[in-house]
Amino acid sequence: MKHPVDVHVGKRIRHRRWMVGMTQQQLAEKVGIKFQQIQKYETGMNRVSASRLWDISEALSVPVSFFFAGIEGATEEASGAAVPGDILADKEALELVRSYYAIPENQRRRLFELARVLSDAA
Incomplete structure (x- = not known):
């Protein structure tokens, strides 16, 4: 089962990548991994290690904290406590x-x- 934090971080990676006009392949090359791994991170199937998240933040020109913005709403949504309007979805x-x-x-x-x-x- 996917953890809500992993899903949230993955969505934030995908959104930032898309906003800067970068493909999964381009991000993967900058980070030094296969694009399939980026796919797994973005869906929350695989957890992103701290060092990998650091590399991704450098490649996307954002601080690591960017990937955790709005995390409170994401964990509440997963528990059924709230339904945030995730416009970036x-x-x-x-x-x-x-x-x-x-x-x-x-x-x-x-x-x-x-x-x-x-x-x-x-």
């Missing part, structure tokens, strides 16, 4: 965020204000 939402940050900052601010107005009108 939705591939469309991830693509939207990635596209949003590709827009120049001044246009991005205007788009944000438009989205806020539209959401208030709905």
Whole structure:
């Protein structure tokens, strides 16, 4: 059985990898392992050792703590205590965020204000 912490860390690895536009193969090469191992980490099938998580954090340019952000909600969800809206679990939402940050900052601010107005009108 998968441990909720392993699943959470794996999701955070996948989300960060996807946000920086890196494939599993590219991450695996940077870390020095096979891409199949990255797949297993991302699904929570295999636990990530501390040293490997360090290597992954370096390859993805985030602190190790990034992979544990929101862990309280993940463990509560696994026990049935809460159902967090894990927006980053939705591939469309991830693509939207990635596209949003590709827009120049001044246009991005205007788009944000438009989205806020539209959401208030709905």
